[in-house]
Amino acid sequence: MPDRIDPARLRALDRAHVWHPYGPMPGRQEPLVVESASGVRLRLAEPAHGRTELVDGMSSWWSAVHGYNHPVLNEAARDQLDRMSHVMFGGLTHEPAVRLATRLVEITPEPLQHVFLADSGSVSVEVAVKMCLQYWRSAGRPAKRRLLTWRGGYHGDTWQPMSVCDPEGGMHELWSGSLPRQVFADAPPDGFDAEPDEAYARHLRELVTSHADELAAVIVEPVVQGAGGMRFHSPAYLRVLREACDEHDVLLVFDEIATGFGRTGQLFAAGHAGVSPDVMCVGKALTGGYLTLAATLCTSRVAEGISSGDVPVLAHGPTFMGNPLASAVACASVDLLLGQDWELEVKRIGAGLRRGLAEAAGVPGVRDVRVLGAIGVVQLDHEVDMAAATRAAVREGVWLRPFRDLVYTMPPYVTGDDDVARICRAVCAAAKEG
Ligand SMILES: *Cc1c(COP(=O)(O)O)cnc(C)c1O
Numbered sequence: 226m227p228d229r230i231d232p233a234r235l236r237a238l239d240r241a242h243v244w245h246p247y248g249p250m251p252g253r254q255e256p257l258v259v260e261s262a263s264g265v266r267l268r269l270a271e272p273a274h275g276r277t278e279l280v281d282g283m284s285s286w287w288s289a290v291h292g293y294n295h296p297v298l299n300e301a302a303r304d305q306l307d308r309m310s311h312v313m314f315g316g317l318t319h320e321p322a323v324r325l326a327t328r329l330v331e332i333t334p335e336p337l338q339h340v341f342l343a344d345s346g347s348v349s350v351e352v353a354v355k356m357c358l359q360y361w362r363s364a365g366r367p368a369k370r371r372l373l374t375w376r377g378g379y380h381g382d383t384w385q386p387m388s389v390c391d392p393e394g395g396m397h398e399l400w401s402g403s404l405p406r407q408v409f410a411d412a413p414p415d416g417f418d419a420e421p422d423e424a425y426a427r428h429l430r431e432l433v434t435s436h437a438d439e440l441a442a443v444i445v446e447p448v449v450q451g452a453g454g455m456r457f458h459s460p461a462y463l464r465v466l467r468e469a470c471d472e473h474d475v476l477l478v479f480d481e482i483a484t485g486f487g488r489t490g491q492l493f494a495a496g497h498a499g500v501s502p503d504v505m506c507v508g509k510a511l512t513g514g515y516l517t518l519a520a521t522l523c524t525s526r527v528a529e530g531i532s533s534g535d536v537p538v539l540a541h542g543p544t545f546m547g548n549p550l551a552s553a554v555a556c557a558s559v560d561l562l563l564g565q566d567w568e569l570e571v572k573r574i575g576a577g578l579r580r581g582l583a584e585a586a587g588v589p590g591v592r593d594v595r596v597l598g599a600i601g602v603v604q605l606d607h608e609v610d611m612a613a614a615t616r617a618a619v620r621e622g623v624w625l626r627p628f629r630d631l632v633y634t635m636p637p638y639v640t641g642d643d644d645v646a647r648i649c650r651a652v653c654a655a656a657k658e659g
Pocket of ligand 1: 382451452
């Protein structure tokens with residue numbers, strides 16, 4: 226083992242050499258140095274605002290649903306490590322990938338039968354888009370190669386996913402000329418429980434109808450738009466999209482990378498609407514936050530369509546496709562989730578968030594407070610002061626990562642009631658001081 230680098234030196238090297246998400250170089254904000262993590266707690270290498278331990282309110286961006294250093298997931302990783310950490314997927318296969326793909330087919334909506342294992346969420350969206358474009362190319366309709374989505378979405382940071390992110394938040398202006406130009410509907414009206422807006426449903430139908438000849442697919446995040454703005458909408462619009470797509474020969478893609486594995490109160494958010502997509506992406510919580518892995522699932526119709534074309538293969542194959550270590554941990558994580566009453570845990574956390582965030586509604590500068598599943602959001606009427614909000618949360622002993630006008634949390638499902646209450650105090654403090 227190399228000698229440990231002391232935290233101050235580590236921060237200096239970090240600033241000098243290491244990019245962080247959406248960051249400048251050299252970095253302007255001092256990141257906290259995490260030394261280890263266990264359960265729902267991150268242990269810091271040096272105290273910050275009097276704290277050396279922080280309760281994680283972010284699940285490391287939706288992924289660590291079982292918390293950190295989980296004995297079952299550790300065991301799965303160790304066991305697989307002793308067999309092989311990786312082996313190429315071209316011409317070879319192995320039990321972890323086959324087991325995982327089979328499991329995913331079992332637990333996702335019935336028509337989804339085939340699985341492409343990708344190495345990150347963005348890549349799984351690229352693969353989903355490639356599947357749809359290639360499907361229509363094989364069907365002799367190559368003009369169907371554009372995508373339709375609604376504003377306010379987020380689908381990842383590589384080029385095709387970026388092209389369907391919210392045009393403003395996604396900075397499409399900056400990339401005009403480089404990004405594929407997609408068709409944008411207005412953002413869905415707010416409110417999971419809101420009465421569906423018939424005018425908006427008509428707007429969706431009209432756009433699908435008028436662009437049908439050039440549309441390969443509609444791609445949306447079902448029910449919760451995550452990194453595009455943490456907004457919730459009525460599942461009824463997913464049914465509208467399903468019907469319009471069926472009527473006009475357009476494929477439907479659900480990006481469940483954030484919403485999958487129980488976060489919204491259904492195992493997959495599509496379950497709220499009772500509709501199934503032609504193609505679906507999962508990622509983030511797939512490995513319980515242990516390793517990078519995502520998957521694109523499709524129906525037999527899509528797979529057979531692609532395979533009957535003049536290029537009868539899906540032309541994609543990442544080096545680390547089907548990584549055995551990640552696949553083995555993913556299998557263990559899915560089993561761990563389904564082996565417990567996860568619905569009850571998500572409901573329990575949702576109730577705790579509702580209770581604890583209620584007081585934020587009265588805070589000056591707060592525009593909206595909303596909770597769905599195990600997701601809690603406080604929206605401000607101004608851009609959050611990230612440094613001040615982070616400091617306020619850390620003082621409460623909680624890790625949060627606000628963005629734009631949002632202070633939000635999606636705790637690990639194993640977070641106890643006292644820790645949920647603590648997270649809520651931190652969100653309220655961050656909303657006040659941010
Ligand atoms: C995070 C996210 C992605 C991108 O996944 P990465 O693993 O970060 O590439 C895509 N879609 C949605 C809905 C996401 O939340």
